[in-house]
Amino acid sequence: MLLGAYTSAIGAGLSCPDWPTCYGTWVPFLQPDIIANSPYSALQIFAEWAHRGLAMTAGVLIAVTALGAWVTHRNTPIVKWSATAALVLLPLQVILGGLTVTEDLQPIIVTTHLGVAILVLLCLLTTCLVAYLRR
Numbered sequence: 001m002l003l004g005a006y007t008s009a010i011g012a013g014l015s016c017p018d019w020p021t022c023y024g025t026w027v028p029f030l031q032p033d034i035i036a037n038s039p040y041s042a043l044q045i046f047a048e049w050a051h052r053g054l055a056m057t058a059g060v061l062i063a064v065t066a067l068g069a070w071v072t073h074r075n076t077p078i079v080k081w082s083a084t085a086a087l088v089l090l091p092l093q094v095i096l097g098g099l100t101v102t103e104d105l106q107p108i109i110v111t112t113h114l115g116v117a118i119l120v121l122l123c124l125l126t127t128c129l130v131a132y133l134r135r
Helices: 002-009 032-037 042-072 077-102 107-133
Strands: none
Touching: 002 042, 002 107, 032 042, 042 077, 042 107, 077 107
16 A cells, blocks of 8 residues: 555556556666657656556455465354455456556545555454464
8 A cells, every 4th residue: 555655646656557457567777768768757757657566466365364264263254254355355456557547547436445455454454463462
């Protein structure tokens, strides 16, 4: 969420103009002409690209957390279901992330994207805190 906020704060929300790729490639920095011809700075492009990469990594970790919650806390419903809720919200968050770019930063979409991120964080905090306190 912090990287998303930073990306927005530096005006880099559309520095990768397509989605899910960035200038039609997964790693725009391997093609220097992309950076040279972009109206955005290398820092702006990197921030948006890194936000997407970190979000993908977080998505994988959310899936692993949900699986782990069901395996290790099968007798603790709040742990299982809060982790599952985070996993269920994940596709919505991905769709909203894509729409944020393809719909040119429409305020309702950007705000909903942040709101869902906060809900995912709340679910994961609940999962971790309850699992920790139940040890």
